[in-house]
Amino acid sequence: MRRDLKKNTAEVSPAVINRLPRYYRYLRELLRQGILRISSGELSEKMNVTASQIRQDLNCFGGFGQQGYGYNVTYLCSKISDILGVSNGFTSVIVGTGNMGRALAGSTMFEHRGVNLIGLFDNAPSVIGQIVDGYQVMDVETLPAFAEKYHIDIAILTVPKAEAETVAQKILSSGIRAIWNFSSAEILQENPVAIVENVHMGDSLMKLMYELRTAEENTGR
């Protein structure tokens, strides 16, 4: 099974991979609405992507669609889940229990993506020991011991920028391989097996600003 998946995804371009999370969201929404099959035309309308783009993207993974029948939403959703690692059951911890850490701890994002959040950490004595969304916040000094006891796949880094680099190195030296980085600091990837994904929310704000600027020019405000 694993080998098949690898073979199927080997030739998938990064651009397609980038679009998969969006397909996953839409397909999950269809499942919630009880829609079990959909044509590329209908999906195209919902997602505001051309039908040919959809067919091209989804055909990368081989034979999802059937002429005249459309896509089997359950099958497609589970296949994309496999590709994106949703079915891997990754474990994660949040490091930095400030406002951003708390906002994430309270979100359904992890559960919806098969990620198991197993601990919250902070370095402030006033925060350590607090109960946040059912988790008792632990001292970040105990992270290496915790990581030795429980396998942790992903650390979600929500500490202030000034502390980010030091904390990131502690995370990696604890044997945690992936960092989802919310601090605006660049994390040096000296560790060749480390995987760092930086969240740049400001880029999304700038897209909005661009839309607003061009819209205002067009309406002559």
Added chain:
Amino acid sequence: MRRDLKKNTAEVSPAVINRLPRYYRYLRELLRQGILRISSGELSEKMNVTASQIRQDLNCFGGFGQQGYGYNVTYLCSKISDILGVSNGFTSVIVGTGNMGRALAGSTMFEHRGVNLIGLFDNAPSVIGQIVDGYQVMDVETLPAFAEKYHIDIAILTVPKAEAETVAQKILSSGIRAIWNFSSAEILQENPVAIVENVHMGDSLMKLMYELRTAEENTGR
């Protein structure tokens, strides 16, 4: 000036526009380091994008680079600022002063993009009146009156999913044109002039999960 900008950006593809915020981030970092000119080769290495892609992207806006001299970082940064509306001085409010609203209120993201955050709103009596990062949280019921008094370009929507649609309609009927949507709810854009940018942080998590899954398969974990 405005007209020139419009002319220059008219033929810029959405793909290039999507990449501009990232150029903006790197160029700002260069300015902070006192680097005032850079070749496409050096920028390419820093950004992990091919030099020819960079030349192609930046040449869209006309004659930034000079053969043998490279790019003038100050000029390029200010030009991209204009295109992305950084120099428009947009005003914004945060609607929903929970953990996410507070995390955003405390970030330097707005200031760095020329966006002026002028108010925080919530509907909970226990939150209204609190001082958060120097702002006194206002009752969301007073948003229409506030929007009438002060021009607001962007509302940052950080309310729970169940309330998002109602609050979004209140925002739009207050004459605020753009919504930066952090709630996982889809906002209906019945209003043809409304601009909604949805933040899907989970998509970034899934990219990380994909990297992790493929890395683990390659190392045979």
